[in-house]
Amino acid sequence: MAIPAISLEETLVARAQQGDRGAFAELARLHYPGVLRVVYHLCGNTQVAEDAAQEAFLRAWLHLSEYRLGGLLRSWLYRIAVNAALDMLRREARLAPMDLEDLPLADRSPLPEAAYIEQERVALIRKAVAGLPPASRAVLVLREYSGLSYQEIAAALEIPIGTVMSRLNYARGQLREKLQFQLTRHSELAEVENG
Numbered sequence: 400m401a402i403p404a405i406s407l408e409e410t411l412v413a414r415a416q417q418g419d420r421g422a423f424a425e426l427a428r429l430h431y432p433g434v435l436r437v438v439y440h441l442c443g444n445t446q447v448a449e450d451a452a453q454e455a456f457l458r459a460w461l462h463l464s465e466y467r468l469g470g471l472l473r474s475w476l477y478r479i480a481v482n483a484a485l486d487m488l489r490r491e492a493r494l495a496p497m498d499l500e501d502l503p504l505a506d507r508s509p510l511p512e513a514a515y516i517e518q519e520r521v522a523l524i525r526k527a528v529a530g531l532p533p534a535s536r537a538v539l540v541l542r543e544y545s546g547l548s549y550q551e552i553a554a555a556l557e558i559p560i561g562t563v564m565s566r567l568n569y570a571r572g573q574l575r576e577k578l579q580f581q582l583t584r585h586s587e588l589a590e591v592e593n594g
Contacts (some may be wrong), residue, residue, distance in 0.1 A: 402590075408426070408429070408472055409468050409469075410422075411423075411425050411426050412463070412466065412468060412472060413424065413468065413565055415460075415463055416463050416464055416466070423463070424589060426472070427456050427459075430472070430473060430476050431452065431456070433473065433477070433545060434452050434455055434456070434476055434477065434480045435448060435449065435452045435584065436544060436545060437477055437480050437481065437484070437540055437541060437544065437545050438451040438452050438455065438480050438481075438483065438484040440528065440540040440544045440545075441484040441485070441488070441533075441536055441540050442484055442487065442488060442529075442539060443525050443528070443529040447484075447487055447488070447491065448484070450482075450487060451480065451483045451484040451486075452480065453486045454483040455476065455479045455480035455482075455483040455484075456489065457474075458479050458482075458483060459475075459476055459479050462479075470554075471551060471554060473551070474547070474554040474555040475554075475555070476506060476552050477541060477545070477547070477551075477555040478554075478555040478556060478557065481537045481541070481555065481556065485533050485537070487540075488533070523578060523581050524574075524578065526541070527573075527574050527577040527578050527581075528573065530577065531573055531574070533569050533572035534566055535566045535567075535569050535573070536570065538552055538556070538563055538566040538567050538570060539566075539570040539571070539574075540554075541555060542567055549563050549564060557579075
């Protein structure tokens, strides 16, 4: 019987659990982009997202002994990140959506009008996502922005798969309801301006 190969990630986790800060720094480097993306979509604010991501990795370091090898490190880190982001949002006096000038342009069209219209559309969507209840927003962000499977989301949030599916369905329905009129109107305005 062959002994299963130990992945680089498992080796780094084992070393980090023994106090090797360099190994943990490498794990953080590997997972930081994904964690930042998750908390950014939960918070809608670059600075809050960066703070929440740093808080998540600090918590992960402090609780690394609780992680069991063989599990999905990404799901474990995302659970910590979601909790850190939600804690930060609770501490904030208000949820401040990202300023329009901070939005990345999804459409790098040479026409400034098209770029502005796309920016407005993205801002509408982000505002609608930010307006969802935290539990539904977390499931939606992990599924749509991070590409996690239902099983990974269930593991990350420590909820049953049925709850993942119902929260995701609720979040999508709420977004559809909130955005249907606004995006239709937005598209009509874009056609008038380009037409």
